[in-house]
Amino acid sequence: MPELPEVETIARGLANTVVGKTIASIEIRLPKMAVAPPGVDFARALRGERIVGAGRRAKYVLLDLASGRRLVTSLRMTGRLLVQRPGEADFPGTHVVVHYTDATRLSFADVRTFGRMRLVEPGEEWDKSLGIEPISASFTPEAFIGMLSGRTTPIKTLLLDQHRIAGIGNIYACEALWEAGIKPGKPAKALTKPAARRLHHAIVDVLRRAIDMRGTSVDDYVDAEGMRGGFQNVLAVYGRLGQPCARCNAPIVRTVMAQRGTWWCRSCQR
Ligand SMILES: [Zn+2]
Incomplete structure (x- = not known):
């Protein structure tokens, strides 16, 4: 199960690989894995969005979008976020695929399907129940x-x-x-x-x-x-x-x- 260091490593990898890319389309193969606020269509809302940042909060991977929205992914037990090049085969349990305009893609795979990729609106306090970050200055x-x-x-x-x-x-x-x-x-x-x-x-x-x-x-x-x-x-x-x-x-x-x-x-x- 990925903990803080693993999620931090994934987020740093994404910062180097997907920041600056534009989303061409989203492919949702298992609907429960992609969660949007009520009345928002996950795939449609993300089309044309540009990734402007990648980071981590607790055990969540964050992708910041140009609109101020955010993709928050929990990997839970077996979730993986993988950057893939054109022609590379899918990993087992790939449920959500973010296709970029440059033909690369970000695959969200999770064989046990406990993970979620969640679309968060600007200003939405999605993390208010989470405690202090142990590698931040406030953890004295x-x-x-x-x-x-x-x-x-x-x-x-x-x-x-x-x-x-x-x-x-x-x-x-x-x-x-x-x-x-x-x-x-x-x-x-x-x-x-x-x-x-x-x-x-x-x-x-x-x-x-x-x-x-x-x-x-x-x-x-x-x-x-x-x-x-x-x-x-x-x-x-x-x-x-x-x-x-x-x-x-x-x-x-x-x-x-x-x-x-x-x-x-x-x-x-x-
Ligand atoms: Zn001992």
Whole structure:
């Protein structure tokens, strides 16, 4: 499942490849995958639009259009956005295709069909329920400490709450908690200030390193140009059941928290 670093990598790829292009037509093969406001025809509204920017908010890929509208794509479990050249074959599960006037296309493929490509009107507050961006200037240690105070929620569950911090998923929550030496099930309010500062630092560090390595390809994640990421090669705990902890050599364990597999080290995460 793409998390912040993977979505950031896809968005950067799109910034290099599709910005400046004009939409010739939209092909919708599975109608539920393309969502427009009531009374707006998705394909017709986009015809002739020019892409003026590409970016990311939380785990959403954003394409900004010259009219001020925006295409907001959630990839969910298995979604992919792929830039394709003329003559290149479709990927399995291609449901929406944005054809550009230069004959290239952007394919939205999703075999499990949980993802959505959504047309957002100018000024529409589509992201108001999303929390703070963890690699932005507003995510300060103080803001993070404030978020934890009084909360009995396990710290890992809090990290995954998109209404508080947006973009962290299971991989980077596990990795940041290991880096900070904090037990995933610890109640958020029980973290000391130094521990909270350590975790804040670890979150930012893990996400930045993962972006530098173009994301983690433990499943079928590839970026907009079809390339795999590199962070799976340096994971400390995620998916490493039974392997030795790089810090203390104890075997990594896997427990289940809030229905999610949680990998951690019982010996050095306290
Ligand atoms: Zn350890």
